[in-house]
């Protein structure tokens with residue numbers, strides 16, 4: 001084994017953080033772990049343990065770990081006896097995939113094993129193939145930070161993290177076409193692992209599960225500074241005219257702000273077959289690359305609004321959307337349609353003081369397109385309005401109190417239940 005780093009002289013520092021590594025299988029996964037462990041161990045500033053799964057999967061891996069422990073005697077070894085993988089449906093599966101599956105199905109045993117480690121573990125570092133099983137054990141059971149040592153390039157990590165959103169949006173459970181990865185761009189269907197075209201393949205199932213969990217890992221830096229992103233979405237049933245969509249795009253571009261924009265060209269979600277490149281101005285996506293993200297798919301809006309990076313919601317004023325924004329303390333720029341209750345709802349934003357409503361912003365007549373320059377100006381104005389921002393935070397705090405036990409919303413629910421009780 002080529003380990004460039006040298007062992008430290010003497011024992012590791014007493015009272016130092018204790019990192020527990022849980023590698024997976026396959027040399028392509030194990031090499032980055034041993035290199036990182038060697039680099040850390042050579043500095044002597046951390047206590048290190050490595051969880052070794054037994055029985056050994058290959059001589060090469062066993063020899064590799066043996067060399068690591070021989071070179072760095074202060075690195076501890078925690079033996080981890082895997083449960084037998086007795087599953088006839090997996091006959092003929094690639095042995096490394098089986099090994100990953102075996103580790104994943106035994107992951108619940110890791111809690112007691114690591115809990116018993118001395119000194120107490122400070123953090124866990126594991127492999128992406130085990131993410132969906134190990135992160136919950138670390139966080140919920142052991143109450144420890146859990147980091148992923150990602151063994152491939154950042155593009156692959158973005159793809160992995162985005163793939164569950166892609167499959168949810170496509171209403172499928174496997175790769176069916178090109179994938180527009182936020183921040184990366186369009187990946188042709190034959191770039192990602194081709195096995196993802198097979199929904200029944202174990203790799204596909206593991207990949208989606210791990211992709212769903214990876215955002216929970218520690219150490220992933222925020223995408224963006226707090227309150228720096230404008231979220232633009234006009235609900236499920238509000239298809240905008242092409243010309244207005246282009247003005248919105250130009251306005252967001254001219255605002256200079258970061259943004260996440262959900263574009264809909266049809267009134268029914270998931271049936272929008274328009275290509276973003278056909279809908280948006282030529283070269284728009286390239287010009288805003290890195291600071292603006294445009295998507296057509298369904299987003300988890302509550303999660304978006306709850307993200308600390310979001311500083312403004314440009315909204316059609318659906319009541320759900322307004323209450324979600326209010327609950328998250330996110331200021332609003334109201335752009336209601338005349339449809340339904342939206343303009344009445346906009347009055348609530350204005351009277352509660354956590355946003356701006358420009359009544360002359362209409363969706364209805366081509367003659368009254370809201371132009372890019374005005375959109376840019378108002379977006380910048382609300383993003384920089386400290387009074388609106390402070391009021392939105394206050395509304396968010398009030399909303400949290402209202403639904404907590406003893407809060408007004410909670411109390412009315414109790415009163416409602418009491419009314420039902422009194423009917424008996």
Ligand code: UDP
Nearest residue numbers: 001002026027028029030031032060151152
């Ligand atoms: N490797 C090696 N000897 C071999 C074959 C592979 O040392 O005979 C190492 C190689 O140096 C690399 C790892 O195994 O560190 C393979 O990882 P990689 O990410 O390149 O490819 P994978 O096999 O995971 O697709």
Ligand code: UDP
Nearest residue numbers: 235236237298299300301302318319320321
């Ligand atoms: N929503 C979402 N993702 C989307 C679009 C909408 O989660 O991509 C949710 C949004 O959070 C809200 C609901 O769908 O809870 C839309 O309801 P709202 O009353 O705001 O507007 P409507 O679309 O009914 O006019």
